[in-house]
Amino acid sequence: MMDGGTSGWARRGLVGLAVVAAVGFGASPGAMADEGHARDILKSMSDYLAGQTAISFSYDSDLVVVTTDLQKLIFASSGTVAINRPDKMRVTRVGGFADVAMVYDGKQLSVLGKHLDRYAQVEMTGTIDQLIDHMRINAGVVAPAADLLLPDVYTALMDSVTDVKDLGSGVIGGVECDHLAFRTDAVDWEIWVAMGEAPYPCRxxxxxxxxxxxxxxxxxxxxxxxxxxxxxxxxxxxPGTATKGTLADLTNIDELPDLTGDAQ
Incomplete structure (x- = not known):
């Protein structure tokens, strides 16, 4: 009986704390921090990225969806990115359902589905940002993080932004970051930018x-x-031992597998 009562009080206490935190956050002057400062931080990140010719990094990504029966599912992947501006890029991604590599050398786009043992190549010229636009418009490949690879990240990210918040600082992977939040009519987005002389995006x-x-x-x-x-x-x-085909042959290379066809 004593344990049950304590547990009930604990649950009510946690709920109460959550409500207080939510109300306090909505009214806190800190939550309404200087919008101009947040914009300056994002612009500083954009300028820093634009000034780099060669960039490489590793990443972990999560795609969070909710099924029609209200079950939240998270699909995790990891990979690497290497770019050499203006027109060379290598991207890998390994998840539970796909193992994909994409290479662009300024003349040809090559996509390898290692899990399918198939690859495809498309003749293409242009810069990295032109490649990203082509993939979105013509191939239907929508990768939100690709905006971080564009030469003018600030303009790309700030398009249609209606609300800006500077949420102070946070620590990502041991790196102290500025934490910024933005809203548009279609999406909410947050970004954590490393503090210091190299203001790169951490999350x-x-x-x-x-x-x-x-x-x-x-x-x-x-x-x-x-x-x-x-x-x-x-x-x-x-391509290793993979067989050449067309992009249409490379099915199931997205982070969201077919088994979640009922996901929203």
Missing amino acids: YVVTSKMVAMAPEYRIQISDWKTGDAVAADDFAFD
Whole structure:
């Protein structure tokens, strides 16, 4: 009886604390921090990224969805990114349902589905940002974190922003970061930017407001390197023993597997 009463009080206490925290946060002057400062931090990150020719990093990403029967599911992947501006990029991603590599050398885009033992190549020229636009418009590949690879991240991210908050600081992977939050009519997004002379993005979270149950995409960045610290890469593509096909053959290479067809 004593344990049951204590547990009940504990639960009510936690609920009460959550309510107080929510109300306090909504009214706190800290929650209404200087919008201009937040914009300056994001612009500083954008300028820093634009000034880097060679960049490499590792990442962990989560795709959070809610099924029609209200079960929340999280699909996790990890990978690497290496770019050499203006027109070379290598991206890998390994998850529970796909093992994918993409290489762009400025003349050709190569995509390898290692789990399918198939690859495809498409003749293409242009910069990295032109490649990203092409993949979104023509191939239907929507990768929210790809905005972080564009030459003008600030303009890309601030498009249609209606609300800006500076939420102070946080620590991501041992790195102290500025924590910023933004809203548009379609999405809410947050970004944690490393403090100091290298203001790179440490974590980026996008939550959709236009889809039922607000699915969410998160990416956390580690092992950030620029300039001479980036390992040499000729961006050559090696398909191994995979069979050549078309992009249409590379089914099930997204982070969301077919088994969650009822997810929102």
